[in-house]
Amino acid sequence: MSDPMTYDVAVVGYGPVGVTAANLLGQMGLNVAVIERNPDIYARARAISTDEEVVRIWQQIGLADRLTADMLPGCGANFVDAKGVPFVKLLPGPRGNGHPPQQFIYQPALEKVLRAGVNRFRMCHSYSSTSACA
Numbered sequence: 001m002s003d004p005m006t007y008d009v010a011v012v013g014y015g016p017v018g019v020t021a022a023n024l025l026g027q028m029g030l031n032v033a034v035i036e037r038n039p040d041i042y043a044r045a046r047a048i049s050t051d052e053e054v055v056r057i058w059q060q061i062g063l064a065d066r067l068t069a070d071m072l073p074g075c076g077a078n079f080v081d082a083k084g085v086p087f088v089k090l091l092p093g094p095r096g097n098g099h100p101p102q103q104f105i106y107q108p109a110l111e112k113v114l115r116a117g118v119n120r121f122r123m124c125h126s127y128s129s130t131s132a133c134a
C-alpha cells in the first residue's frame, strides 16, 4: 500500500491559477494535494476578464462550455472622461483560438465552477487546520 501522505504534486493556493492547475493535474491522473489557507472562495470580484488562450485551457479540462455560459463576450472597454464622454474604446481582435478574444467574468462564480471540476478527480484538500482526501 502506498504512503497516503505522499503526493505527486502539491498545489499551494487555490485561486484561479491553482484550481486550474489542480484540474489539469487531476486529469493527468496524478495524486495531488491542494493546500489553501482560506476554506471559502473569496466573495469579491477581482479579475474582470479572460482571454481566448485561457478559455482553451479550460476547454482542455472540459469546463469551457459551463464557464463561458456565465461570461460576457464582445463588450470591450470604454474609457470615459470626467464628464462621461468616451474617448477610447478597446476591443481586442481574435487570434484564432476559437473563442472570443475577451470575455468578462465574475471571479467568485468562475472559481466555484473550477472547484466543482476538481471534484471529478481524486485529490486531497487541506484548508488551514482541516483536511479531506477523496
Ligand SMILES: Cc1cc2nc3c(=O)[nH]c(=O)nc-3n(C[C@H](O)[C@H](O)[C@H](O)COP(=O)(O)OP(=O)(O)OC[C@H]3O[C@@H](n4cnc5c(N)ncnc54)[C@H](O)[C@@H]3O)c2cc1C
Binding pocket: 012, 013, 014, 015, 016, 017, 018, 035, 036, 037, 038, 045, 046, 047, 048, 049
Ligand atoms: C483588490 C484587487 C483588485 C483586483 N482587480 C483586478 C481587476 O480589475 N482585473 C483583473 O484582471 N484582476 C484583478 N485583480 C487580480 C486577480 O484577482 C488576480 O489576478 C487573480 O486572483 C490571481 O489568481 P491566482 O490564482 O494567481 O492568485 P489568488 O487569486 O491570489 O489566489 C491565491 C490563493 O493562495 C492562497 N494562499 C496564499 N498564500 C498561501 C499560503 N502560504 N498557504 C496557503 N494558501 C495560500 C490565498 O488564500 C489564495 O486563495 C485584483 C486583485 C485584487 C486583490
